[in-house]
Amino acid sequence: MESKLRNYIFISTEGYTFQPNSVSIVPDIDNCQVIGFSSGRNATEAYDNLLKENNYLTETNFNEIISYELSHDYQKNSNLFFIKDDI
Numbered sequence: 001m002e003s004k005l006r007n008y009i010f011i012s013t014e015g016y017t018f019q020p021n022s023v024s025i026v027p028d029i030d031n032c033q034v035i036g037f038s039s040g041r042n043a044t045e046a047y048d049n050l051l052k053e054n055n056y057l058t059e060t061n062f063n064e065i066i067s068y069e070l071s072h073d074y075q076k077n078s079n080l081f082f083i084k085d086d087i
Contacts, residue, residue: 003041003042004041005039005040005041006039006040006041006042006046006069006070007037007038007039007046007069007070007071007074008037008038008039008040008043008046008047008050008067008068008069008070009034009036009037009067009068009070010034010035010036010037010038010046010047010050010065010066010067011032011033011034011035011065011066011068012032012033012035012062012063012064012065012066013030013031013032013033013064013066014033014061014062014063014064015031015032015033015062016029016030016031017029017031017033032066033062035050035057035062035065036050036053036054036057037050037070038050038053043067043069046067047065047067
């Protein structure tokens with residue numbers, strides 16, 4: 001019997017980000033970069049599929065990739081927030 005495919009997000013903490021409209025040459029925020037999304041029977045298979053589907057990733061400088069399993073219907077349960085609306 002074949003296992004059900006699970007959804008994963010892959011991130012890295014190796015990158016840096018600038019805020020929108022930043023004029024600084026120094027990154028404003030240390031954060032996580034989303035590397036991609038993929039599916040597999042487990043995290044290893046999903047990672048292998050991520051690299052197969054996005055072969056350009058092997059050309060980047062990212063090395064440490066973290067995976068998190070997402071809920072089955074994660075896209076249906078997403079929310080969008082605006083920081084400026086809450087100030």
